Amino acid sequence: MSGNAGQGLLAAIAGRAARVGVIGLGYVGLPLAVAAAEAGFPVTGFDIDPGKIARLAAGSSYIDAVPSAALAAVRGRLSATGDFSRLADCQVIVICVPTPLDQQRAPDLSFVTDTTRTIAAHVRPGTLVVLESTTWPGTTEEVLAPILKTSGLVPGEDLFLAFSPEREDPGNAAFTTRTIPKVVAGTGAVAGDLAEAFYGAVVARVVRVHDTRTAEAVKITENIFRAVNIALVNELKLVYDAMGIDVWEVIEAAATKPFGFMPFYPGPGLGGHCIPIDPFYLTWKAREYEVPTRFIELAGEINTAMPHHVVARLREVVDAASGRGLKGGEILLVGVAYKKNVADMRESPAMKLMQLLEEAGAKVAFIDPHVPEIPPMREYGQYEKRTALDPAELAPGRFMAVLIATDHDGVDYAGLLELGCPVIDTRNAIARRGLPLTHVVKA
Template sequence: MSEARPAGPRLSVEEAVARFAGGAATLGVIGLGYVGLPLCLAAAGAGFDVVGFDIDADKPTTLMRGETYLEHIPADAVAAAVRSGRFRATADFDGLAAVDAILICVPTPLTLQREPDLSFIRTTTQEIARRLRPGQLVVLESTTWPGTTDQVVRPLLEALTGHRSGTDFYLAFSPEREDPGNASFSTATIPKIVGGDGPDAARLAEALYARFVARTVMVSSTATAEATKLTENIFRAVNIALVNELKVIFDAMGIDVWEVIEAAKTKPFGFTPFYPGPGLGGHCIPIDPFYLTWKAREFGIATRFIELAGEINQQMPGFVLDKLVRALDAHAGRGLSGSRILIVGLAYKKNISDIRESPALKLWTMLQARGAQVDYHDPFVPAVPTTRAYKALKGATSTALTAETLSAFHAVLIVTDHDAIDYAAICDSGVIVVDCRNALRSRGLTGANVVPA
């Protein structure tokens, strides 16, 4: 990596735009997780010098060894970026003073009371303020309620530094659109929404992102960009809730919701297929809608539609549990208490290791509360990591999926349909299988022991 530009004579906006457009600037990315690390690699690949920052010192250490901790980010890609000299990672935030742009990619979870938790954004902003120098561009990428950049980040930076946004430094919001495990889209190929705090900030942010993403989509303000991200995720949450409700209705009628969706999606217009499941998981869909419902209360507006969708999706683990109880009673003449249940798939979606907000964790605790003995199998999650809400599950390890191990269980619950699972062995085991993802029938596997859920 070349030497970052030291603090010195401030560049004009035109000069800074030219630096960004030509890839001659140094970028700092705070947060080296599912959003920050792909962003670092994409920017480094486009010619920027990139410094990744993280409070977890193990992450920079791992990356500087040319290794990875995210299964969808190849170690070879990390090693190549480090070898090129374009990328380095550190836990020392003093390096922020030397970069030209700072991109914030930190978590925005909910509190236990389901209110926005901006503690990571606030702490990060304070760290930036201690090193902020005139002319730097600061971009928030973390998903949050409309107005956060303008009402939280800007006032903090201005109060702590005495500098003014749009005059002394530049501020923008550009929401992450990562989809881990999606082989069709990457950071560089997904269009980037960009909203600036003023025209100069917008120009700088557009020049920055246009260097390494397929297309930038400029909007009129940071709040509009924040609202765009929430709208995307609320759209998915509401439509998933709709098909989940249809699943419950059609199940009571003896109608296969999966067959209905497959038939409906043959219509070439006016229908977009969404698929039911055991509940919502991940860092976006279960959380982001509540950022808007919380903010809407400030304006005296009840977000009934969004909250109803959240309520329906939160009820789905209960529906799955009921299906399992009925299946055990009908096929084995036993209840949950004392039954051995194998959960297949712990991650929140297929072919990744991310278990954040995974419905599998909720189901696990619900089963244990009813007296069941629970194990899991997941090729992407060899051991359960630390979680905020499910601390008691930490350290549990994945059970091997063999004919011998399957025979020891009274039922198998397919929660996540990873490709690298021997579904034929599950189907042929004769054990009761409650399939929440249509994983067996979509592969042509059927049997009297298979129960759709």
């Protein structure tokens, strides 16, 4: 470690005296803020949503992974604010803001760049700035560093920049922010040392790589791996369905092989902030190097087409059962969150299913034990504030079909079968619970 600023910050981190600022208090930022406070750091969380600030001030969590009891345990060490001038009080600043795609599926870094400009306006000497938002390799050095230089501070001397990709998995009870290994890298050795020291104080294991481009590539590779393999089983589902073979049974049997196979499962499309989006950050950047990304783009095409396949299959089933189309009938959509047992709506394929069904003339009602009301979303604004049915409102004869989009555990699947209409199951939820498949079609 060289330089007075770096040495001083390293000592402050070691003594838990460095104030940590976490920008963006969503599914990534809030768990990190709580974990840092649990590790003994004073933490200030920043967010532009006054509703989140108010709830945190009241000790009420809005993230499943952070129970309100965890907030109570760090009261006094964790506070939240919308006053970004208080970044001047922070010696470690972590950026946890969204990195979506625009309408042309190109990276939208506006949240990152706007946040970095705000940091540059308030940052003080001897500060470590870490980006956690997933992005294309080179972003930290090519986008953040030039903006931070406008502060008048010299990166590597009195301002330190690093990248450490978030690895949150909403709904996964086996791993928490503290137990998931953290990949880190700095723009220079001093920044890398500082990032390693900070995260080493917060999480159980730190994996350091030699530069930020590598760290950025690590995260994007993880998500491409999942996207490509999910696309593969989605394609296999179509092939095996045409052959009269149950792809779920195939995967479960193949998974008994103790080596050389990792099970992935088909579904109605991809959801969550990472897997449907992050691969396209690399395909976009690869064009700069004139390198094709055919595998990634094909996987994206397959996964994007899955909601259309599900609706087409549902239409076939309804036509066979009643001889009528979808127009005017009511469909019960089961689960609107993007994955089971969470309230996370980001990029949920259920919303695309709802849109396609209503465009076909159907009426769509939904149940979801985790989503009583559809929240504001970047897309599908027409569904904001639409409320879930009370399970007591479900009655035989009301619905043309039931479409299971998300297999939450807190759903009465036996009750769905009692509605007496076809059940289109995109998650194998009925079979996995050992229920009869008389009216069930896997799609």
